[in-house]
Amino acid sequence: MTSLLAASARGLTKSFGRGDTLVHALRGVDLDLPAGRFTAIMGPSGSGKSTLMHCLAGLDQPTGGTVTVAGQPLENLGDDALTRFRRDHVGFVFQAFNLLPMLSAEQNIWLPTELAGRDRSSEAQQRFAAIVETLDLTERLGHRPSELSGGQQQRVAIARALLAGPAIVFADEPTGNLDSTSSAEVLSLLRQSVRELGQTVVMVTHEIEAAQYADEVVVLADGRITERREVAA
Numbered sequence: 001m002t003s004l005l006a007a008s009a010r011g012l013t014k015s016f017g018r019g020d021t022l023v024h025a026l027r028g029v030d031l032d033l034p035a036g037r038f039t040a041i042m043g044p045s046g047s048g049k050s051t052l053m054h055c056l057a058g059l060d061q062p063t064g065g066t067v068t069v070a071g072q073p074l075e076n077l078g079d080d081a082l083t084r085f086r087r088d089h090v091g092f093v094f095q096a097f098n099l100l101p102m103l104s105a106e107q108n109i110w111l112p113t114e115l116a117g118r119d120r121s122s123e124a125q126q127r128f129a130a131i132v133e134t135l136d137l138t139e140r141l142g143h144r145p146s147e148l149s150g151g152q153q154q155r156v157a158i159a160r161a162l163l164a165g166p167a168i169v170f171a172d173e174p175t176g177n178l179d180s181t182s183s184a185e186v187l188s189l190l191r192q193s194v195r196e197l198g199q200t201v202v203m204v205t206h207e208i209e210a211a212q213y214a215d216e217v218v219v220l221a222d223g224r225i226t227e228r229r230e231v232a233a
């Protein structure tokens with residue numbers, strides 16, 4: 001039985017510039033990301049990690065090849081449809097938390113729901129409760145970002161990314177701004193969201209220690225996948 005795929009790429013290429021400044025950031029990437037798995041993307045600086053993530057997330061258009069997320073081929077979507085698709089099916093966690101300073105943790109977590117004009121359905125509220133508990137944020141919901149540690153702020157950002165029940169969450173160097181204790185905590189919680197909530201997470205990271213929290217590491221070099229390896233439990 002083949003497992004369900006959260007996302008896949010076939011023959012993915014991406015070039016920037018032209019003539020003397022032409023850069024081949026991706027040179028033909030084939031990748032299947034099974035649902036319910038935590039995948040780390042590693043590789044040297046300039047190897048194409050961010051470009052791959054942006055193409056998989058529908059934030060950037062590939063030069064060639066195809067990307068399918070949650071069964072939907074992205075190349076068939078126009079700009080507006082792609083924006084809606086990302087909003088409904090893709091979650092993002094960035095290095096720089098990106099929380100709104102005047103809103104409480106709880107308001108930040110609900111903001112994308114509000115912006116999408118969706119109701120706080122009883123299902124959404126149950127999911128909110130489960131996520132807040134998994135991420136150990138119950139005591140912090142009334143705090144503003146400035147009243148939270150970096151690790152707590154990133155946990156709020158993760159809760160925000162998880163709330164809509166996205167098919168896939170992309171985390172771009174999520175521990176880049178954190179000390180080692182907070183990093184370990186955030187990575188454990190990302191792992192827990194995969195185990196307990198069945199979330200699919202793809203994380204770009206430079207740090208081999210961070211990649212150890214994943215189920216699998218995909219290594220890029222010069223725009224190609226050079227290695228895929230399972231992480232020992």
Ligand SMILES: Nc1ncnc2c1ncn2[C@@H]1O[C@H](COP(=O)(O)OP(=O)(O)OP(=O)(O)O)[C@@H](O)[C@H]1O
Pocket residue numbers: 016017023024025043044045046047048049050051052
């Ligand atoms: N918008 C752009 N315009 C021109 N070149 C770009 C652009 N974005 C990326 N590149 C080039 O594409 C290549 C891959 O870049 P990318 O940012 O994907 O690498 P990365 O592995 O994420 O690097 P880092 O670890 O330093 O973030 C690099 O040579 C980079 O300079």
